[in-house]
Amino acid sequence: MRQKELEKWLKIVIIAVAICGLVVCGVAIPWIGHVLIASDPQIAGMYIPWLVLFIISAVPCYLILYLGWKVASNIGKDRSFSVENARYIKLASKILLVDAVYFFVINICLWKVYVNHPGVILALVFIVFAGVVLSVVAAVLSHLVVKAADLQEQSDLTI
Template sequence: MEQKSLSKWLKVILIGVGLCGLVVYFFIFPSYGDSLVYSYPEFGDRYWPWLIFLWVSGIPCYAVLVLGWKIASNIGKDKSFSDDNAKYLKWISWLAACDGIFFFVGNVVLLLANMSHPGVALFSLLVVFAGVAVAVAAAALSHLVQKAAALQEQSDLTI
């Protein structure tokens, strides 16, 4: 597959993921919260804290999409193995790790504030695990891209 074609496909996928995220964050979460409040009116005071918490947890996800867009643009310019892409992947790693930590701490705080259920806090460990997995994968890719960029630079100087 050509670099430009790969870049276009990556950008289409990033747009699709971003749109799916908007649907989840601004349609599914609020409607699910509304149905919970309708079925259990005693949970009405928990709706907005949880919704705001979920919205804030989505901010790093969209920052990752922006960085992914920059990586896809560099791939389209035939700069797949560059220091910039290694730097973007390192940022993705940090954002994923921080979002996982934020999600876990937020769930614990909401649990201690009696606005959550212990099962929900345990379920948040799956989200934390996914964040850690993305962070480790992005860090490893960052390291490999950094090494490949150095090799490519040496190769360009040799020729």
């Protein structure tokens, strides 16, 4: 697959993920909240804090999609293994980690003020764990891209 074609497909995937995120945050989560409130009016006080939690948690995801767009653009310019791409991936790793920690801390705080259920916290631990794992994978990928950029630079100098 050529670089321009790869860039095009990566950008299509990024747009699709962004649209899916908008549908989830703008339609699915509010709808699920209203369904839950209709079935149990006691949890009506939990709706707004949870909605705010999810919307704020979505912002870093869109920042990561923006960084992915910049990486895809660099791939299209035949700069796949560059220090710039490594920097973008490293920043995405940090954003992922901060988002996972934020999600965990906010859930604990909501539980402490009786707006969260302990069972929900246990389920969300898996989401936090996935965020931490993705953060570590992105950090490792960033390191590997730096190494590949160094090797490419050495190869370019010897030829």
